[in-house]
Amino acid sequence: MDVKAIKEQFPILNQEVNGHPLVYLDSSATSQKPLSVIEAVNTYYREDNSNVHRGVHTLGTRATDKYEGAREKVRAFINASSAAEIIFTRGTTTAINLVASSYGRANLKPGDEIVITPMEHHSNIIPWQQAAKATGATLKYIPLQSDGTITLEAVRETVTANTKIVAMTQVSNVLGTINPIKEVTKIAHEQGAVMVVDGAQGAPHLMVDVADLDCDFYAFSGHKMCAPTGIGVLYGKRELLENMEPIEFGGEMIDFVNLYDSTWKELPWKFEGGTPIIAGAIGLAAAIDFLNEIGHENILDHEQKLADYAMEQLRTIDGISIYGPEKRAGLVTFNLDDVHPHDTATALDAEGIAVRAGHHCAQPLMKWLDVTATARASFYLYNTEEDIDRLVEGLLKTKEYFGNVF
Template sequence: MDVKAIRQQFPILHQEVNGHPLVYLDSSATSQKPLPVIEALDAYYRQDNSNVHRGVHTLGTRATDKYEGAREKVRRFINANSTAEIIFTRGTTTAINTVAYSYARANLKEGDEIVITPMEHHSNIIPWQQAAKATGATLKYIPLQENGTVSITDVKNTVTNQTKIVAMTHVSNVLGTVNPIKEVTKIAHENGAVMLVDGAQGAPHMKIDVQDLDCDFYCFSGHKMCGPTGIGVLYGKKELLESMEPVEFGGEMIDFVNLYDSTWKELPWKFEGGTPIIAGAIGLGAAIDFLTDVGLDNITKHEENLADYAMAQLRTIDGITIYGPEERAALVTFNLNDVHPHDTATALDADGIAVRAGHHCAQPLMKWLNVTATARASFYLYNTEEDIDLLVEGLLKTKEYFGDVF
């Protein structure tokens, strides 16, 4: 994989921050955008800007073709069976909430169980807390192993025949843990539960085959995979989506409206009320083309190498604590002893190095780790070993500075 050529496609990377070349190590929060995505958005607004589905004029037809063409690109990208199973949303959070409101509240009752893990992003915790409160269901957690992984034995011991929903992140945005989704899905189904996967950190970095995983719902965001902000995807098995009621009403999702009752369009439009996220979907389609051209297998291998290199190099720093398992996705979460992670991130930013600091929308996991916050460096297809060398150099400077202060 020619990383140098790939980097040329990302204009934002070719700048200085605080007098230093930008080293962007925050792709788990949001990825940068390549020229084909920027150009696709520009072309839509310059040439095709129109509402979709409703008009018969040329611009409306072109916009509709590009919007629905993006849906087909998503279908192929995750190997869904039909475009009817691809719902465009505002992002992963909206996708999970759609299932928690439409499916969970209609199908859960007192005594039922929802099973999740302590490593979940808040977006895959709070909707289930609210669904449990609304229905009387019980929220249960699969315990974590000491290294931040989930054991199949613990999954089997937690999921019971009372469990109706299992919701799990594909990849932890803090620990880098890659969860055994296919195996967990099998256990969920054996107990009569449906399986939802938070794929926000999975879809950008590895090949996803929802039919092979056999999950019932898979949710992800465009902005973490080189696409625009404000666009995401809810994949759901057709029979489940057909049984669910919409959560937003009006505009594009209607079939026929009477004074006192209305009917809905068929899938997928039943869940896309109002003017949809047209430019976002087109941009996501361009991002999928870009990632497909590079090759997801190539991206995965490159990131595995970066993660291994980063772990090895960071461990040369005395007084650093690294969280999560040895085998991980392309991110490293850490703390420098006696230095608050916000101070670490601020010091690195002075050298043009962008990392994330805070609780990473995972406060239950922070409590499990017995910390209030951490720093996180996350990598993507445009990062290099040189970026990691500069990170290590910046951390050594930070450690030395704060060592002198204290």
Template sequence: MDAKAIREQFPILHQEVNGHPLVYLDSSATSQKPQSVIDAVNDYYREDNSNVHRGVHTLGSRATEKYEGARDKVRSFINAKSTAEIIFTRGTTTSINTVAYSYARANLQAGDEIVITPMEHHSNIIPWQQAAKATGAVLKYIPLEADGTIRLEAARETITPNTRVVAVSHVSNVLGTVNPVKELAAIAHEHGAVMLVDGAQGAPHMRVDVEELDCDFYCFSGHKMCGPTGIGVLYGKRDLLEEMEPVEFGGEMIDFVNLYDSTWKELPWKFEGGTPIIAGAIGLGAAIDFLQEVGLDAITEHEKELAAYAMEQVRMIDGIDIYGPEERAALVTFNITDVHPHDLATVLDAEGIAVRAGHHCCQPLMKWLDVTATARASFYLYNTKEDVDRLVDGLVKTKEYFGDVF
């Protein structure tokens, strides 16, 4: 894979920040967009802008064809059985909340268990906290190993016959841990529980096959995989989605409306009330085309090489703590002794290097790590070893700067 050639397709990367060529190392928060995605969204608004499913005029037909075409691209991308199993949402957060509200609250009762991990993003913690409070269910956590991984033995001890939901991230957005979600799904199913995978950091970076994983729900966002913001996906097994009630009510999701009662459309539209995120879905479809043209296996391999190189180079700097396992996804999370992550990120920004600093929407994990915040450099298909070298130079300068200050 030629990352430098791929980089040329991303207009935003061709700029200087604070007098330096931009090095963008914050793709775990949001990825940049290739020209093909920008063009797809622009073309919809310029040529096909219309609502979908409702009109019989030409613009409406073209918009509907592109919108539903994007749904089929998503289906193929994750190897779902049917487009009926692909629900467009605002993002991973909305997708998880939909399951926590519509499935969990309808099926949980006092004494049932919801099992998650301490490494989860807030979007995969708070919905389950609320579901537990509403139903009397118990929220449990699979303990982490010292390196931030999960032992399947610990999962088997935590998941019991009382467990009804297991919800785990495919990849940690802080530690880079790639969780054994296929094996966890099998354990969940042994006890009659359903398995939800937070795929926000998984789908952009590796081949996802929901049939092979045998998860019951898989959630991800378009903006982390070269697509637009405000569009996401909830995959669910059809039999589960059929049983679930919608969480938003109004136009588009109805079949018949009477004065005192209504019925819903079939899947997937019963979960897509109101005017849907048409341009976002079309842009997501274009992003999937782009990623598949590059090849998910090639992206995964490129990112593994970058992560290994980054770990090797950053470790050579004294006074840096790196968090997470040796084998990891394409990110490095760290702290410099006696330098607050926000100060570190500010100095790096002055060098044109964009990294993330803070708790990364993972406050329970920060407590587990015994830190208040960390810095994170995350990589994607458009990053190169030269970007890592710029990061390392920036970290050395940061140490020198704060060494002089103190």
């Protein structure tokens, strides 16, 4: 990978923040956008702007072709068997809520179990809490090992014949843990449960093959993989989606509307009520083209080298705690002793270094770690070892400053 050439395609990275060249280490929250994506969205609004599916005029046809073309690109990107299995949503959160509200509430009853882990993002906890409350099902957690991983033995002990849904993140947004989704899916299916995967941190970085994983649902967001905000995807196996009811009702998702009853369109449109996220889908298609051109294997290899380098360099700092397993995705979550992570992030920002601080929408995991918050540096295809060197320098300055203050 020619990282320098890649970085030049991201105009936002060519700026100074607080008098320093920007080092962006917050891609797990949202990635930056390359020119090709920005231009794809711009072209749609400048040349093709129209609603989709409903019009026979030229602009409507062009917009529809681009929108449905984006669906096919997503299908190929994750190796789904049919474009009908690709539902466009606002993001991972909306996608998981759709599954929990439609499939979950229709198929759960008292005595049934929903199994998740303590490392989940709130978006993969709260929908299941609400589904359990609405149906009388029980929410169970697979215990974590001391390094923030799970074992398949623990999965087998937690998933029982009463388990109807297993929901798990592919990659932890805090620990960087890469979960064995294929193996967990096999265990879930052996017990008659469906497997729901939060791919928000997986799709941008890993090779995702839903056919190989055999998961029943896979949710991800565009904005973490170089696409615009506000566009996401729910993949679902066709037979499951066909038996699910939509949870949003209105225009576009209907077949026939009578005074007292209505029928729905076929997949995937029955789940896409109202005017869809047209520009977002077009931007997502451009982002997929961009990532495919670089190659996911190259991106993953680059990020893992950065993570290894970051772990090595951060461990040279006295009084730093690093959370998560040794083998991880491209992020490092940490705390400096006696320095609140918000102070750490503020001090780094003064040096032009953007990191995330807080509970990262994972409060149960923070409780498990016995901290209130952490700082997180996350890497993507446009980051370099020099960025990590800047991070280490910034942390040393931060440590020295707060050491002198206190």
